[in-house]
Amino acid sequence: MKTVPFGSTVAPSVIAGMMRIDDKDDAPIRELYRAARDAGIDFFDHADIYGGSMHHCESRFADALQLSAAERDEIVLQTKCGIVPAQGMFDFSYEHIVTQVEGSLRALRTDRLDVLLLHRPDALVEPEEVARAFDELEAAGKVRAFGVSNHTPRQIDLLRTAVTQPLIANQLQLSITHAPIIAQPIAMNMAGEEQAVVRDGGGIVEYCRLNGITVQAWSPFQGGFFTGVFLGNPEYAELNAVIDRLAAAYDVTPIAIATAWITRHPAKMQVVLGTTTPQRVRDAAAGAEIELTRAEWYELFRAAGHLLP
Numbered sequence: 001m002k003t004v005p006f007g008s009t010v011a012p013s014v015i016a017g018m019m020r021i022d023d024k025d026d027a028p029i030r031e032l033y034r035a036a037r038d039a040g041i042d043f044f045d046h047a048d049i050y051g052g053s054m055h056h057c058e059s060r061f062a063d064a065l066q067l068s069a070a071e072r073d074e075i076v077l078q079t080k081c082g083i084v085p086a087q088g089m090f091d092f093s094y095e096h097i098v099t100q101v102e103g104s105l106r107a108l109r110t111d112r113l114d115v116l117l118l119h120r121p122d123a124l125v126e127p128e129e130v131a132r133a134f135d136e137l138e139a140a141g142k143v144r145a146f147g148v149s150n151h152t153p154r155q156i157d158l159l160r161t162a163v164t165q166p167l168i169a170n171q172l173q174l175s176i177t178h179a180p181i182i183a184q185p186i187a188m189n190m191a192g193e194e195q196a197v198v199r200d201g202g203g204i205v206e207y208c209r210l211n212g213i214t215v216q217a218w219s220p221f222q223g224g225f226f227t228g229v230f231l232g233n234p235e236y237a238e239l240n241a242v243i244d245r246l247a248a249a250y251d252v253t254p255i256a257i258a259t260a261w262i263t264r265h266p267a268k269m270q271v272v273l274g275t276t277t278p279q280r281v282r283d284a285a286a287g288a289e290i291e292l293t294r295a296e297w298y299e300l301f302r303a304a305g306h307l308l309p
C-alpha cells in the first residue's frame, strides 16, 4: 500500500471508514477488517456518532474484533467528536471533548486514541477550551495526535491561536463528482459560474498542502451528500464510460480508478472507504498503486461534468 505523510510519520493512502458497520454481525466485521489488513490498510476511521446511538459503531468494531494488545498496537485508531445529534448542536467545549474521548476509549476498548478529529466546526468554539482539552488528553496519554474535519482555513487558524499540538489531518468530502474543494479554484473568478462559488472558506486544499495537513477524502464514491455511488450509476454515464475504459486499460475494477483519481492528487490525500464489502476494499486498495496520467486525471474531472474554463 502506498503511504502518505501523516504528521511526523506516514500512513496508508487508503483507510477504512467504520460509519456503516452498525448493523453488521461479528463475522462480517472480522471479514472486513481482515480484508483491509491484507490490503495494507492498518488505519480505521471512527466517530462517536456512528451508529444508531453514541459510540455504537466503535463498540461493534471492538466487540467483534477482540483485538489482542499486540494487534491493537499494529493499527491506527482515529475517531471524532464534536457533534451532538440528540441536542441538534455542535460542541467543542472542554467538557464535551473530554467526555467523548473517555466514551470512545471505553467503546473501542483501548487506552489511547491515535488520532482525534474535531468532526464539524462549532460556531461557538473557544480555542482556549479546545486547547485545554487537547493538553490534558495528550498529557494523560489518551490521545496521540489531533486534527479536524470539514474545517475551513480560517477555522483552523482560529484553533491554532490556542492549540499548540499540530493539527495533522482535515477530513473533507471529496469524490470525482463531489469535488468543490478542487473544482472551485480551477474556476476562480468566473462570474456567473456556479463552480466558482467558494464553499470551503477559500483554498482549503492549498492551505492543507502549505501547512502539512493531510486531507482525508470522505464519501469517495458518493455522487453527492449520501446520494448513492456514481459507479455504475446511469446518471453518470459519461463518467462511467471513461472509468470503465481506464479500468480495462489498467486491468483493475472501476472502484480502483475512482480511488486513483484522489490518490493521484499531489496533496497526497487519504481515501476514507465506507464500503462494508471485503472485495470492494481489496479492489479500491488496488487503485492506490495506479498513477493516473495528467490527461487521464483531467479527462475524469471533465467527464464528471466540471467546468474547465
Ligand SMILES: NC(=O)c1ccc[n+]([C@@H]2O[C@H](COP(=O)([O-])OP(=O)(O)OC[C@H]3O[C@@H](n4cnc5c(N)ncnc54)[C@H](OP(=O)(O)O)[C@@H]3O)[C@@H](O)[C@H]2O)c1
Pocket (backbone or CB within 6 Å): 016, 017, 018, 019, 020, 045, 046, 119, 149, 150, 171, 172, 217, 218, 219, 220, 221, 222, 226, 229, 231, 255, 272, 273, 274, 275, 276, 277, 280
Ligand atoms: N468527516 C465526516 O464528516 C464524514 C462524513 C461521512 C463519512 N465519513 C467517513 O467516510 C467514510 C466513507 O463514507 P461513505 O460510506 O459515505 O463513502 P463511500 O465509500 O463513498 O460509500 C460507501 C457506501 O456505498 C455503497 N456502495 C454501493 N455500491 C458501491 C460500489 N460499487 N462501490 C463502493 N461502495 C458502494 C457501500 O455499500 P456496501 O457497504 O454494501 O459495499 C456503502 O454503503 C465513512 O465510513 C466515515 O468513516 C466522514
